Amino acid sequence: KQRRFNILVYGGFGLVLAAIITAVAVVVAGSVQQRNAAAEAAKRPIDGIQAFANLSRNHVQEAVDYPQQPGVGGDHSSVWTNCGIYTDPVNEQRAVHSLEHGAVWITYKPGLPAADVAKLTDLAKAKPYVLLSPDKAQSAPVTATAWGAQVVVQDAGDPRIPAFIGAYAQSPKAPEPGAACTGGTNG
Structure with missing residues (x-):
């Protein structure tokens, strides 16, 4: 037993x-x-990426007229925009400085449906090298921008956006990857 x-x-x-x-x-x-x-x-490779080379990196005081919307690099402010989520447009020359540090800047056309803005916010949340803001000057619904690279998408749920963040946030392709994306200014 x-x-x-x-x-x-x-x-x-x-x-x-x-x-x-x-x-x-x-x-x-x-x-x-x-x-x-x-x-x-x-x-x-991410479909639809436009690449831009030979971008200047000067710190300037005056406004810069970038050939892309938003700017993908070139002359920029000496102060960068802190990475994070913004509900108002940010200064373009400061955001370009953030790109120089290895940030990805996701912009959307004002008036984008709240559900789409929420999707983008969820993508940007808790990512230390991502900026999210509306951009009054852009005509496309959503644009993902890094130093020297940009992809325009029609839908906030497009899988190219997280792929772009994964490929370009802190990318060695940025002139100063690892430089701070905090300690600058908000907006």
């Missing part, structure tokens, strides 16, 4: 332990697959 009892108790315990180990292994494997898929997606 004792032997049968021991077999049932230890056998049952062994089965429960095996089930727990299997469940943990499945969760870990799924997590690894998700990370690998995200890493592979970040390596793929």
Whole structure:
């Protein structure tokens, strides 16, 4: 009787332990697959990106008329815009300085539906090198900008936006990746 009892108790315990180990292994494997898929997606080219080269990097006091909207680089303010989420437009020359530091600037046309602004806010939240603001001068619904790169999208849910953030936030392609995106000014 004792032997049968021991077999049932230890056998049952062994089965429960095996089930727990299997469940943990499945969760870990799924997590690894998700990370690998995200890493592979970040390596793929993002459709529609425009690249701009030979951008100047001078600090200037006067206003700059950028050929792109918003500006992707070039002369800019000596003070940068702190990365974060803004509900009012920010100073373009300061935001371009943030791009020099490796920031990604997501801009949207004023009047974008609140649900779309909420999607963009969720993307920008808790990302230390992302700026989000409306831009009165742009005609496209949403634009993602980094130093020397830009993609225009029609939908705030476009998967190219998070891919762009993953590819360009703190990218070594920025002139000063790792420079602060705080300690500047708000707006």
